[in-house]
Amino acid sequence: MSLWWLTALLPFAWLSARYCWWRTALPDALPRVLMYHMVSAQGEAKKHRGLRVEPAMFERQVAWLAANGWQFVTMAELTERDFRGGKQVAITFDDGYEDNLLNALPILQKYDAKATLYLVVERHDNDWSVKKKAHHNSGELAAEPKLSDDQVRQLLDSGVFELGGHTLTHCHLPSTAPADKAREISACRWALEETFNTPVTSFAYPFGIFDDEDVALVRDAGFTNAVTTNEGIDGAGQSAADPWRLRRIKVSGKDNFWAFKIRMRIGFRGHL
Numbered sequence: 388m389s390l391w392w393l394t395a396l397l398p399f400a401w402l403s404a405r406y407c408w409w410r411t412a413l414p415d416a417l418p419r420v421l422m423y424h425m426v427s428a429q430g431e432a433k434k435h436r437g438l439r440v441e442p443a444m445f446e447r448q449v450a451w452l453a454a455n456g457w458q459f460v461t462m463a464e465l466t467e468r469d470f471r472g473g474k475q476v477a478i479t480f481d482d483g484y485e486d487n488l489l490n491a492l493p494i495l496q497k498y499d500a501k502a503t504l505y506l507v508v509e510r511h512d513n514d515w516s517v518k519k520k521a522h523h524n525s526g527e528l529a530a531e532p533k534l535s536d537d538q539v540r541q542l543l544d545s546g547v548f549e550l551g552g553h554t555l556t557h558c559h560l561p562s563t564a565p566a567d568k569a570r571e572i573s574a575c576r577w578a579l580e581e582t583f584n585t586p587v588t589s590f591a592y593p594f595g596i597f598d599d600e601d602v603a604l605v606r607d608a609g610f611t612n613a614v615t616t617n618e619g620i621d622g623a624g625q626s627a628a629d630p631w632r633l634r635r636i637k638v639s640g641k642d643n644f645w646a647f648k649i650r651m652r653i654g655f656r657g658h659l
């Protein structure tokens with residue numbers, strides 16, 4: 388028996404597993420929270436390619452969101468609206484890379500978009516990539532220019548950005564002593580509020596790693612919402628969004644534009 392049809396089917400099966408394009412889109416009424424880190428050219432860098440979205444691709448994504456009627460909101464606004472409403476999308480940036488000002492801000496302004504920045508307080512001369520796993524020590528993230536305080540002020544003065552907390556040092560919460568955890572979480576909030584004279588009510592767990600005790604600390608510190616790195620779109624089916632464990636859609640620098648649109652539809656890209 389001829390198996391020609393199998394060779395025809397294999398690429399199709401591969402594409403299906405890689406992109407899950409066949410899944411039905413989740414309703415537009417469920418807010419999308421997008422996770423970015425850097426908006427910059429890939430260059431020679433070998434590691435962290437997923438964390439780096441090329442400026443031209445970022446513009447294509449933001450332009451597509453604007454053209455398709457997605458309303459840009461900050462995480463504080465989304466929380467005030469109880470995660471309900473029309474087509475709402477929250478763009479978020481983790482850590483505080485300088486390219487957020489140099490490359491992302493002009494694009495966000497061009498499309499009248501908004502974003503939330505989760506800023507590490509002690510972000511200079513601090514290689515947090517080794518805190519999770521020692522072998523991550525390529526020095527690449529540590530060498531990446533971070534926003535100065537003045538640059539953060541420019542982001543806030545633009546009216547585009549909301550400032551959120553991401554701990555003092557980007558600590559690895561599971562291996563941090565309880566007293567230090569409380570300090571990492573609560574002191575980052577008042578340090579940011581004091582330095583930048585802006586309310587700080589949104590939080591992102593470093594590395595997306597946290598337990599119930601950490602959630603309690605974040606609440607006690609006065610934050611009103613917290614994002615994880617768990618991929619997806621909250622509110623599907625019967626489950627309402629948990630404001631302390633919000634899922635995000637990871638926007639990877641390794642994705643093509645089709646993958647981005649799939650992620651907007653179902654919350655993730657696929658599994659290959």
Ligand SMILES: [Zn+2]
Binds near residue numbers: 593
């Ligand atoms: Zn981070």
